[in-house]
Amino acid sequence: MSERATRDRIGLLRAALALTQERDVEKLLGRIMDEVTRVLDADRSTLFLYDSERRELFSKIAQRAEVTEIRLPIGRGLAGHVAKTGTAMAVDDVYDDPRFTPETDRSTGYRTKTVACAPLLTPDGRTVGVLEVMNKREGVFDPDDVKLLTAFAAFSAVAIENARLYDEDARKSMQIQALNRQLKDALERQTKRLANVEQELESSKRELGERFQARNIVGRAPAMVELQRLVDRVAGTDAPVLIQGESGTGKELLAKAIHFGSRRAAGEFVAENCAAVAETLLEAELFGHKKGAFTGADRDRQGLFEIASGGTLFLDEVGDMSLEMQKKLLRALQEGEIRPVGARDNRKVDVRILAATNKDLDVMMKEGTFREDLYYRLNVVRLRLPALRERREDIPILVEFFLDQIAKESGRPRATVSDRAMKALVRHGWPGNVRELQNEIRRAAIMADGLIDPEHLSPQVLGSAGADGMPTGGTLKGAKLALERKMIEAALKRTGGNVAAAARELGVHRPQLSVLIGKHKLARKGEEA
Numbered sequence: 001m002s003e004r005a006t007r008d009r010i011g012l013l014r015a016a017l018a019l020t021q022e023r024d025v026e027k028l029l030g031r032i033m034d035e036v037t038r039v040l041d042a043d044r045s046t047l048f049l050y051d052s053e054r055r056e057l058f059s060k061i062a063q064r065a066e067v068t069e070i071r072l073p074i075g076r077g078l079a080g081h082v083a084k085t086g087t088a089m090a091v092d093d094v095y096d097d098p099r100f101t102p103e104t105d106r107s108t109g110y111r112t113k114t115v116a117c118a119p120l121l122t123p124d125g126r127t128v129g130v131l132e133v134m135n136k137r138e139g140v141f142d143p144d145d146v147k148l149l150t151a152f153a154a155f156s157a158v159a160i161e162n163a164r165l166y167d168e169d170a171r172k173s174m175q176i177q178a179l180n181r182q183l184k185d186a187l188e189r190q191t192k193r194l195a196n197v198e199q200e201l202e203s204s205k206r207e208l209g210e211r212f213q214a215r216n217i218v219g220r221a222p223a224m225v226e227l228q229r230l231v232d233r234v235a236g237t238d239a240p241v242l243i244q245g246e247s248g249t250g251k252e253l254l255a256k257a258i259h260f261g262s263r264r265a266a267g268e269f270v271a272e273n274c275a276a277v278a279e280t281l282l283e284a285e286l287f288g289h290k291k292g293a294f295t296g297a298d299r300d301r302q303g304l305f306e307i308a309s310g311g312t313l314f315l316d317e318v319g320d321m322s323l324e325m326q327k328k329l330l331r332a333l334q335e336g337e338i339r340p341v342g343a344r345d346n347r348k349v350d351v352r353i354l355a356a357t358n359k360d361l362d363v364m365m366k367e368g369t370f371r372e373d374l375y376y377r378l379n380v381v382r383l384r385l386p387a388l389r390e391r392r393e394d395i396p397i398l399v400e401f402f403l404d405q406i407a408k409e410s411g412r413p414r415a416t417v418s419d420r421a422m423k424a425l426v427r428h429g430w431p432g433n434v435r436e437l438q439n440e441i442r443r444a445a446i447m448a449d450g451l452i453d454p455e456h457l458s459p460q461v462l463g464s465a466g467a468d469g470m471p472t473g474g475t476l477k478g479a480k481l482a483l484e485r486k487m488i489e490a491a492l493k494r495t496g497g498n499v500a501a502a503a504r505e506l507g508v509h510r511p512q513l514s515v516l517i518g519k520h521k522l523a524r525k526g527e528e529a
């Protein structure tokens with residue numbers, strides 16, 4: 001082997017070794033240019049990369065900051081020609097070669113004479129660019145130089161591909177790391193948020209619990225004191241409780257006190273008014289339904305039994321349930337399982353049942369309108385809430401309680417009640433019980449602006465107060481009729497002619513009020529007197 005050939009090979013091997021160690025693509029390209037310039041004893045080199053999208057070569061000139069990027073379409077210029085043919089070549093004087101583009105010299109200010117050029121070919125035959133050396137220090141680039149450049153370009157192409165892959169890998173793994181970090185941050189944020197929400201939920205449940213504790217059931221009447229004691233006692237058990245009492249006496253309040261005092265306080269308290277829902281819907285409400293079980297069931301829906309599982313289900317107006325529904329309820333209670341409407345399987349539920357009614361279930365049972373077996377299931381413990389008129393001594397403390405409540409809710413100064421107004425309140429019959437009293441106080445507090453006087457109370461409260469409006473003569477029947485007419489008139493006026501609302505206020509059923517309105521020839525909403 002000639003001395004030159006040996007020198008070439010050693011130079012090439014050293015360069016190859018240096019290149020395989022460079023992982024950074026940009027640095028590698030600079031390295032290739034340095035090495036190829038040295039190995040081929042040239043003055044300069046240019047490395048073109050192939051932009052497959054634009055089908056163009058563009059020069060990597062990191063090595064020479066003063067030179068702007070050169071872009072050559074495939075086939076144009078010497079490098080473009082080499083890229084197109086895929087074969088290396090040498091030119092002794094570029095200005096004699098028609099393929100040379102003198103613009104490049106003009107734009108760089110460099111004077112090119114001799115050139116050797118080889119494609120950067122990967123082993124699988126893809127051209128990733130072109131390597132060009134310029135101006136051999138002595139003489140021209142000979143065929144050995146072209147061979148040497150071809151070999152150099154070949155392993156440069158591999159080195160570039162490797163570095164790119166490595167780079168991409170690194171970028172990907174960096175991206176993955178960044179993504180992981182983001183994910184972790186997001187997860188931490190969510191976890192924190194969740195913890196906050198849980199805490200809020202916990203404290204609002206505690207608040208709710210406090211609001212419904214037995215001690216918040218206002219009442220000093222012996223019957224109420226006894227009830228509060230019983231609430232504490234039954235709260236500690238899972239026994240079904242039947243709560244009886246007129247509308248507005250506090251049945252739901254009592255049920256909540258039991259729930260929040262029990263080990264089920266962390267579970268849901270779910271109330272369902274059995275009288276307010278049509279029978280067919282009640283079953284779906286309580287047990288849930290599958291999508292398509294009936295017209296309008298456009299999706300699966302969980303029933304209240306499942307929602308209340310782990311907690312308490314309060315069945316209000318349970319005496320208004322149809323016999324068919326009573327049967328289904330009984331089965332659910334006996335088996336501790338429910339079956340959603342349209343479902344084929346049963347589901348276990350763990351629910352404590354509290355039931356309420358203002359009807360006399362004993363009578364209904366004897367009449368056959370309430371199932372005996374269900375009655376005994378619901379009626380393990382029975383609590384009876386007295387009507388407000390049976391415990392008038394509680395009226396003043398309830399009034400004070402509601403005034404506190406209103407002040408707290410509205411943030412306005414707490415109103416007080418004059419003695420005369422309080423007398424009227426205590427004397428009234430309260431057919432709507434505590435709810436009616438609560439509404440009355442709310443209304444009066446708005447009207448009164450500080451001190452509640454009799455004039456701020458509604459006519460029916462005053463009406464039955466006697467003292468002032470006492471008729472001085474006439475028959476009892478006439479007085480009764482006059483009072484009846486006066487009260488209905490006032491109620492209709494207050495409710496804006498809404499018969500249903502007036503009936504509720506007066507404690508009568510709507511049809512009954514309609515009859516009375518007709519009797520007294522009073523005007524309804526939208527009618528002339």
Ligand SMILES: Nc1ncnc2c1ncn2[C@@H]1O[C@H](COP(=O)(O)OP(=O)(O)O)[C@@H](O)[C@H]1O
Pocket residue numbers: 216217218219245246247248249250251252253254401434435438
């Ligand atoms: N003893 C009581 N102490 C305080 N508030 C009461 C009392 N009883 C009833 N209330 C209030 O009166 C309203 C009606 O009570 P609720 O439990 O809904 O009656 P019911 O279910 O018997 O119709 C509710 O706002 C309730 O908080």
Ligand SMILES: [Mg+2]
Pocket residue numbers: 248251252316
């Ligand atoms: Mg109620």
